[in-house]
Amino acid sequence: MKKFAVLALAMGIMAGPLVQATPSQRIGDFALLDQTGKHHKLSWYGDQKAIVIFVQGNGCQIVRNSVPQLRAIRDEYTDRGVQFFMLNPQPQDNRASIVAEAVHFSYDFPILIDETQLIAESLGVDRTSEVFILNPQTQEIVYRGPVDDRLHYETQKPEAENHYLRDALDAYLAGTLLPDNVPDAPGCLITFPAKESHAKAPPSYSTDIAPLLEQHCVKCHQVGGIGPWAMTEHAMVQGWSRMMKEVLLTRRMPPGQLDPHIGRPVQEAAGLSVEELQTLVHWIDAGAPGDDQADPLKALTFSDATFSMGEPDIVLKVPAQKIPATGVIDYRYVPVPLNLDQDVWLRAVEYVPGDRKVLHHIITYLSSPADRTAGTTSDDGALGDSIGGFAPGRQPDIWRDNSGALIRAGSSLLLQMHYTTTGKATTDETQIGIYLHDQPPKYVMSGGSAGQRRFLIPPNTKEHPLEGVQEFERDALLYGLMPHMHYRGKHMKYIAEYPDGSSEVLLSVPKYDFNWQFNYQLQEPVLLPAGTRLIAEGAMDNSDRNPYNPNPNMPVRFGLQTMHEMFFGFTTYRYLDDTPENLLTTRKAVTGSGQSSR
Numbered sequence: 001m002k003k004f005a006v007l008a009l010a011m012g013i014m015a016g017p018l019v020q021a022t023p024s025q026r027i028g029d030f031a032l033l034d035q036t037g038k039h040h041k042l043s044w045y046g047d048q049k050a051i052v053i054f055v056q057g058n059g060c061q062i063v064r065n066s067v068p069q070l071r072a073i074r075d076e077y078t079d080r081g082v083q084f085f086m087l088n089p090q091p092q093d094n095r096a097s098i099v100a101e102a103v104h105f106s107y108d109f110p111i112l113i114d115e116t117q118l119i120a121e122s123l124g125v126d127r128t129s130e131v132f133i134l135n136p137q138t139q140e141i142v143y144r145g146p147v148d149d150r151l152h153y154e155t156q157k158p159e160a161e162n163h164y165l166r167d168a169l170d171a172y173l174a175g176t177l178l179p180d181n182v183p184d185a186p187g188c189l190i191t192f193p194a195k196e197s198h199a200k201a202p203p204s205y206s207t208d209i210a211p212l213l214e215q216h217c218v219k220c221h222q223v224g225g226i227g228p229w230a231m232t233e234h235a236m237v238q239g240w241s242r243m244m245k246e247v248l249l250t251r252r253m254p255p256g257q258l259d260p261h262i263g264r265p266v267q268e269a270a271g272l273s274v275e276e277l278q279t280l281v282h283w284i285d286a287g288a289p290g291d292d293q294a295d296p297l298k299a300l301t302f303s304d305a306t307f308s309m310g311e312p313d314i315v316l317k318v319p320a321q322k323i324p325a326t327g328v329i330d331y332r333y334v335p336v337p338l339n340l341d342q343d344v345w346l347r348a349v350e351y352v353p354g355d356r357k358v359l360h361h362i363i364t365y366l367s368s369p370a371d372r373t374a375g376t377t378s379d380d381g382a383l384g385d386s387i388g389g390f391a392p393g394r395q396p397d398i399w400r401d402n403s404g405a406l407i408r409a410g411s412s413l414l415l416q417m418h419y420t421t422t423g424k425a426t427t428d429e430t431q432i433g434i435y436l437h438d439q440p441p442k443y444v445m446s447g448g449s450a451g452q453r454r455f456l457i458p459p460n461t462k463e464h465p466l467e468g469v470q471e472f473e474r475d476a477l478l479y480g481l482m483p484h485m486h487y488r489g490k491h492m493k494y495i496a497e498y499p500d501g502s503s504e505v506l507l508s509v510p511k512y513d514f515n516w517q518f519n520y521q522l523q524e525p526v527l528l529p530a531g532t533r534l535i536a537e538g539a540m541d542n543s544d545r546n547p548y549n550p551n552p553n554m555p556v557r558f559g560l561q562t563m564h565e566m567f568f569g570f571t572t573y574r575y576l577d578d579t580p581e582n583l584l585t586t587r588k589a590v591t592g593s594g595q596s597s598r
Contacts, residue, residue: 025140025141026138026139027134029246029250030042031251031511032114032119033259034111035113037262038110040110042134042139047545049173050083051082054087054129054147055086055127055190056088058090059101062186063129070147070165071108071109073147082169085109086112089125090128091191091192091193093113116277116278117194118249121192128187131145131165146185148164148166149164151186152186153186164179195278203283205283205289206290206296209237209279209280210295212276217231217254218300220392225356225392228422231297232297238287244284248280249281252513254271255270256270256391256520257270257271258510259493263493264507265522266523270518307352309435312350312434314338316336317430317432318336318428318431323421328421330562331417331560331562332415332419333417336415337412345407345441347404347436347437349388349434350433351396351431353428354430357422357426360392360420361391361516362389362390385448386449387405391519401443401525402442403443406583413432420515440581444580445479446574446575446578447570447571449570449571450536451567451568452468452567455557456556457540457556458555459542462541462545463539465537466537466540466567467537471531472529472531472532475527475529477525477576478522479573480521480572481494481569481571482569482570483538484567485538486566487550487563487565489514490539492509492537493509495537497532499530506526512538514548528573538567540556542555
């Protein structure tokens with residue numbers, strides 16, 4: 001029998017996770033995707049009074065027979081501020097099979113899929129059908145046990161005599177003593193193969209951990225990098241290991257993670273694999289020990305070349321930007337003249353920050369002579385065509401398949417620059433390297449967006465949906481996708497609706513972070529037949545649960561600064577029949593008719 005401590009609603013125990021969770025124990029924040037790909041983070045539900053998590057597993061009869069009663073309790077307590085989830089940590093289940101089980105048995109709950117089993121380990125899960133009540137403010141377990149006593153192994157009662165979950169919720173919401181006569185929950189045992197394997201053969205720092213960190217982390221966490229600390233040796237990693245676990249389990253790191261179960265493959269996808277996460281977290285849980293081998297992180301060297309692709313054809317120096325020690329900095333829009341006296345064909349762009357610790361991203365817009373007045377004074381926020389940009393870990397922008405972008409004589413650049421403060425005032429002097437084709441390329445690359453400029457996001461709104469559409473009037477190949485929103489951006493996905501009536505999700509960013517502006521390059525370009533509609537579908541969080549939100553009590557409209565919002569699904573693509581020859585021919589014909597050459 002489990003014994004329960006007296007619980008006060010304001011209690012907060014700050015101990016770290018244990019192997020076996022018990023009531024009154026703080027488990028810490030975590031984030032998981034559900035069976036639909038939606039991102040859920042425990043702290044995001046801090047405005048609720050309680051969170052109920054029911055351990056689900058495919059094929060378990062006790063789970064299947066428990067759900068009707070669980071649903072009845074949910075329907076009664078949701079309006080009282082209780083959020084209900086299922087949690088599936090079974091290694092034999094996957095998203096497709098979980099969706100099929102949910103459909104067949106009418107599970108109308110968000111099912112958090114714990115592929116790494118790390119959240120289940122923190123909770124101390126052993127069997128399916130067990131129920132946890134969490135205090136969302138303190139992130140403590142306040143109850144664990146069965147739904148009721150109606151079900152047991154290979155038998156069941158006509159009616160329950162003891163309603164353990166209901167009684168616990170009533171006591172907890174009333175702030176009174178929880179019952180102390182709760183039995184263990186019956187259910188199907190869950191295996192934890194990675195945990196058992198690592199207990200028998202612990203991960204090695206030099207063989208398993210250091211190479212993993214080099215592959216996924218060191219590109220930002222190096223001396224002079226944007227990471228707040230550098231992974232220079234084992235002692236540094238061990239000292240930061242608990243913080244590493246927190247940002248991994250909350251999906252704050254690595255940044256730019258996609259939903260791996262839907263969409264087309266992208267180059268250099270962010271995120272660790274299930275096996276890598278298990279290895280790293282189990283090593284941290286063991287105390288992040290070193291070994292007697294040479295430290296691979298100490299042996300790492302980094303190129304001191306200014307530009308990784310060699311000397312550019314054009315080097316532009318961005319006007320020096322003074323960055324204060326503290327505070328929030330609005331986006332800066334910095335014009336940079338190109339001073340071109342003839343048309344050129346762009347093949348690549350690389351950015352070299354003057355201070356990598358403060359420069360979070362650049363988005364570069366190309367303004368031709370015909371639209372040089374567009375931008376900061378435009379009513380609709382039109383900034384010109386995007387030709388790439390900078391974000392840590394994203395370098396350089398290269399036009400693939402012998403393609404290029406035409407830059408006309410007299411054009412200029414407009415840089416959207418985002419900085420963050422580090423506690424020390426500094427000056428950033430970024431350089432831009434532009435690489436040109438010696439002769440016109442075979443294909444012409446273009447840029448566009450599926451966006452929305454006319455919207456009003458109500459105050460105190462957790463999820464305000466937005467949608468933008470880009471239509472392709474000719475056959476095209478899609479190469480890159482870059483979601484762009486500001487502080488209230490929550491998630492975005494790209495959906496292609498084809499002329500034959502079929503559709504597919506090309507990319508899903510379940511947790512958008514405005515700090516990291518990634519241009520996701522598809523491994524293979526996607527053919528978009530003429531008539532395809534590319535839809536950017538997403539949402540904004542203008543509530544106090546969004547920690548980035550400057551003011552949840554104000555409505556938000558479209559605007560250039562971060563206090564306002566943007567909703568753009570930028571795209572990089574080329575029309576199949578766009579070649580330098582026909583583009584220039586069309587341009588001459590249009591110009592000769594007295595119309596704009598744009």
